[in-house]
Amino acid sequence: GAGVSQTPxxxxxxxxxxxxxxxxxxxxxxxxxxxxxxxxxxxxxxxYFQGTGAADDSGLPNDRFFAVRPEGSVSTLKIQRTxxxxxxxxxxxxxxxxxxxxxxxxxxxxxxL
Amino acid sequence: GDSVTQMEGPVTLSEEAFLTINCxxxxxxxxxxxxxxQYPGEGLQLLLKATKADDKGSNKGFEATYRKETTSFHxxxxxxxxxxxxxxxxxLSENTGGFKTIFGAGTRLFVKA
Numbered sequence: 001g002a003g004v005s006q007t008p009x010x011x012x013x014x015x016x017x018x019x020x021x022x023x024x025x026x027x028x029x030x031x032x033x034x035x036x037x038x039x040x041x042x043x044x045x046x047x048y049f050q051g052t053g054a055a056d057d058s059g060l061p062n063d064r065f066f067a068v069r070p071e072g073s074v075s076t077l078k079i080q081r082t083x084x085x086x087x088x089x090x091x092x093x094x095x096x097x098x099x100x101x102x103x104x105x106x107x108x109x110x111x112x113l
Numbered sequence: 114g115d116s117v118t119q120m121e122g123p124v125t126l127s128e129e130a131f132l133t134i135n136c137x138x139x140x141x142x143x144x145x146x147x148x149x150x151q152y153p154g155e156g157l158q159l160l161l162k163a164t165k166a167d168d169k170g171s172n173k174g175f176e177a178t179y180r181k182e183t184t185s186f187h188x189x190x191x192x193x194x195x196x197x198x199x200x201x202x203x204x205l206s207e208n209t210g211g212f213k214t215i216f217g218a219g220t221r222l223f224v225k226a
Contacts, residue, residue: 031211042117042202042216043157055211091157100145100164100212104157 002026004105006092012111013082021077021108025094032075033102034067035091043091049075050097082112115140119203119217126193127225134188134220136177136203144205146170146179146186147214151200160188160201198224 005024013019025032030051035043045059051072060066064082069075079086089109093102119136126132138146148160148170161170166181175190186203200219206212 033211033213035214035216040218042204042218043214045213045215048211048213050211056213059213095212100206100208101159101162102212102214103159106156 004092004094004103006090006105006108008108009106010109010111012113014113015082015084017082017112019079019082019110021079021090021110023075023077023092023094023105025073025075025092026103028096029094029099029103030072030097031095031099031102032069033093033095034075034077035093037089037091037107039088046077079110082110084112086110087112115144115205115207115215117203117205117215117217119201119220122200122219122221123223124220125223125225128195129192130224132188132190132193132197132222134201134203134222136186136188136217138184138186138203138205140184140205140207142207144207145212146177147204147206148175148177148186148188149202149204149216151202151219153199157202193222193224195224195226198222 032049034046037043048056049069064080067077089107092105145164150160161172163170163179169178203217206214
């Protein structure tokens with residue numbers, strides 16, 4: 001079946017702009033995670049959804065970052081007033097409700113000029 | 114907080130050489146441990162996992178044993194191939210309502226023919 005998909009694959013924006021990154025999880029997966037991977041580093045946890053609700057948003061770096069999952073499937077990560085330091089690959093992963101194995105999407109590479 | 118430390122790369126080996134990538138962790142509870150692999154131009158894939166002490170995870174000739182007494186989860190392979198060239202990430206997750214994953218910084222492996 002289809003894996004996790006993320007769009008766009010690449011996003012270039014200017015400092016101060018607003019961006020939205022989309023994640024389509026595997027059908028039937030109720031858990032959804034966002035991570036950020038900076039160059040040469042491992043992925044860093046941002047936020048976790050169980051169904052429609054954000055169960056753990058402790059990894060969001062500041063209030064410019066926000067994520068939603070209104071119908072318990074597709075999720076959107078929103079970044080306001082982007083800064084050059086936000087440049088990274090943003091990864092989405094999904095899993096079954098109590099599954100420890102997460103399936104990762106290909107990521108969105110965000111570049112803030 | 115929880116953390117993962119893995120050996121720095123890059124690691125360069127000749128084909129058929131023995132591979133070890135060291136990984137140690139710090140956790141407050143009883144985490145599950147993982148090795149993920151990122152091949153050039155591809156997304157993050159789960160390579161193997163172990164969910165409790167003394168468990169051995171294995172896949173594609175790779176193995177790692179969950180050692181609680183030394184808080185380690187070293188990755189080994191007896192005979193590497195050129196196709197094993199990739200970045201390898203050690204990771205842990207604990208059931209904190211979800212399974213947010215903490216990753217190490219990654220170890221890049223180059224295998225020469």
